[in-house]
Amino acid sequence: MSIENQDIRKNFRQYLEDITIKYIPAFAISSIAIISWFAYSDLFIRQSVNAFYTRIIPLIIGISLLLFHYIDKGKNKNIEFKLYNIYMFSALIMMYAKYLVYLPFEGDSFSVTGIIVVIFAIALDYKVSFRVAILSFFGPLAATVVIFLFFAELPDSKWVNYSNLFPMTIIAFIANRAHYRLRFRLFESNYLLNIEKQNTRELYEESLSTNEYLQEKNDKIEQQKKSIISANKELRKLSQTKDKFLSIISHDLKTPFNSIIGFSNLLSDHYDDFSDEDRKKYINVIDKSANNTYKLLDNLLEWSQLQYNREELNLEKANLFLLGNEIISLLKQTADEKDIVLINKIDADTDIVVDVNKIKSVMRNLVSNAIKFTYSKGFVTLYCKPVDGHLEVAVEDTGIGIDRDKINRLFNISEKVSTPGTNRESGTGLGLLLCDEFIKLHNGKISIESEPGKGTTFMFTLPQNISTTQMLTQVKSTQ
Structure with a gap:
């Protein structure tokens, strides 16, 4: 052994x-x-x-x-x-x-x-x-x-x-x-996943140290890299979500667990009655249900943090182009699996004052959704433009589009709108609720333009060319 x-x-x-x-x-x-x-x-x-x-x-x-x-x-x-x-x-x-x-x-x-x-x-x-x-x-x-x-x-x-x-x-x-044995296998999977996370974190911290050295060679790059390093070193505080929210997502959280428990009990009770092919099929169902549950819990943790720290914004100067590249790098493998091209058309000198972690979460959710609802050989594009003293950031896809009646319900917490992706990917709508809340905290707004069969564009506004003090004053005045 x-x-x-x-x-x-x-x-x-x-x-x-x-x-x-x-x-x-x-x-x-x-x-x-x-x-x-x-x-x-x-x-x-x-x-x-x-x-x-x-x-x-x-x-x-x-x-x-x-x-x-x-x-x-x-x-x-x-x-x-x-x-x-x-x-x-x-x-x-x-x-x-x-x-x-x-x-x-x-x-x-x-x-x-x-x-x-x-x-x-x-x-x-x-x-x-x-x-x-x-x-x-x-x-x-x-x-x-x-x-x-x-x-x-x-x-x-x-x-x-x-x-x-x-x-x-x-x-x-x-x-x-x-x-x-089932208990051991589930524990083993979680254990190995935690080790892999730790190795990835150590590798990432190593790369940050290298970036710090390179920043010393160039003053402009140094400022941009420091923003990314500072943003990535911030730790998210974990807390429990509110009872109201738990009641809304209880069905989505129980459904994959029902699959896991149901099929594991089936295997436990009648293991010898099934063929190898049937066993593999049931194990695959358990695996997919576990992964879906993990994704849901990841968003749940972000939401619960928001509920208990609703007025907290860790504002700092950041480069939006580099944030876009970071999100594209994070989701590139998912896009490659569907043969979708990710494009960043944001100007390289676009600086903003935001809570970097929250804006990265917004961009990640919107780009991930765009990939989910875009067919193979499609495109997902990031771009931005100034609008009335604000910066409008957009995520545009060439996907299936959204019906008009569903658009008005996407950001309503009392509504449940869930449409399977082009590869039958499932979702809960929780990511869009997070995006809406995070943008509102920045005194901005999020909007949608879409036509069924021709694609969708999600747009959100952010303050442009504004100091941290001014941003805090504006946010507090709206709360």
């Missing part, structure tokens, strides 16, 4: 420990209460002492786990995690033992449905290695087989009933491993 894989598995185990310990109080208290009720029921209602005895060990371990959790206070997470798995194992043995207790009974009064459900539920959250899982599920089964074959003879009429344990155990084991 490579060092990287060892590191991933180590972090995955830590992740399992953390989420398990987090929910131990609720889980332990509820499960202890349930087992206690069944123990009382076995003793005083069903009057089955043997069934009552099967509850004692899980109760002792469950209470011990709960006490250890509060006494230890997270100092020995590894021990607490092992004690949790022992508790789960004892509950599993309890259900097998319960089955054996009722094995002698005949007729319709005895049903294994409840036992099957509990064993399957335990299997889904039993967080152990492959070897331990084999011993946990098949060890007790093998032990009882040996006992019945060599020490305590089981009547022939009971073997059919007893054989129900075999499919129950096999299904529980498969469910346990499928669920455990």
Whole structure:
């Protein structure tokens, strides 16, 4: 096993420990209460002492786990995690033992449905290695087989009933491993993605240092590069979004998760029933849904920041031409995949005073939308011109255009307008809402010109040739 894989598995185990310990109080208290009720029921209602005895060990371990959790206070997470798995194992043995207790009974009064459900539920959250899982599920089964074959003879009429344990155990084991493996794969994907982000960030910071050196050779380039470096070093503050906004996007956030959960459960429950082609198809659906969810959450974070920092603008002087080039570079791969040409016609000496991060977000969303709704071999063009003391920036495409009735609804938060792209790309309309809010913060406005079948132009205005102090005064006067 490579060092990287060892590191991933180590972090995955830590992740399992953390989420398990987090929910131990609720889980332990509820499960202890349930087992206690069944123990009382076995003793005083069903009057089955043997069934009552099967509850004692899980109760002792469950209470011990709960006490250890509060006494230890997270100092020995590894021990607490092992004690949790022992508790789960004892509950599993309890259900097998319960089955054996009722094995002698005949007729319709005895049903294994409840036992099957509990064993399957335990299997889904039993967080152990492959070897331990084999011993946990098949060890007790093998032990009882040996006992019945060599020490305590089981009547022939009971073997059919007893054989129900075999499919129950096999299904529980498969469910346990499928669920455990799916958890690991999702964790591994996120882990590798974070590493890739870190490497990219380090590489980007390296390139910024190189840019700083080059700026020293040319005074004009130095000013432009300093603006970009300053803008890229700013950190976005994260916060929770408002309940009103969460209610609006709840459907769009739940839909991909429904796909992920639905198809993962399908694979978990019926993995062996599908062909390799079907499995690949379901995994692709899960992958696409996860990526769509990530894009939505990215915009959600920007929106939530805006809700809690609505009056904050980090104004600075920037070169609009260079910002356009940066956006084109960022989206070039997406455009190349659809054979679309990105063109920057902004004058190279166009300087503005803006919140660089917010304007980059506006340009990124508008160019990304233009690519989404433009056919192959099309063009997306950036240009600007002075209009009444302001600078009008435009993103023009040769795409499918927008109907007149939809244009008036695009920036209304109470409306949901979502049209698939030329390659069936999905969207939520959240990006345009962000653009509208960010431009309003700059005391500007955004507008649209479009004709179905002939393309669309998004335009927004920004203050031109104005100092930072003047810009702040204008923004505050409008709030």
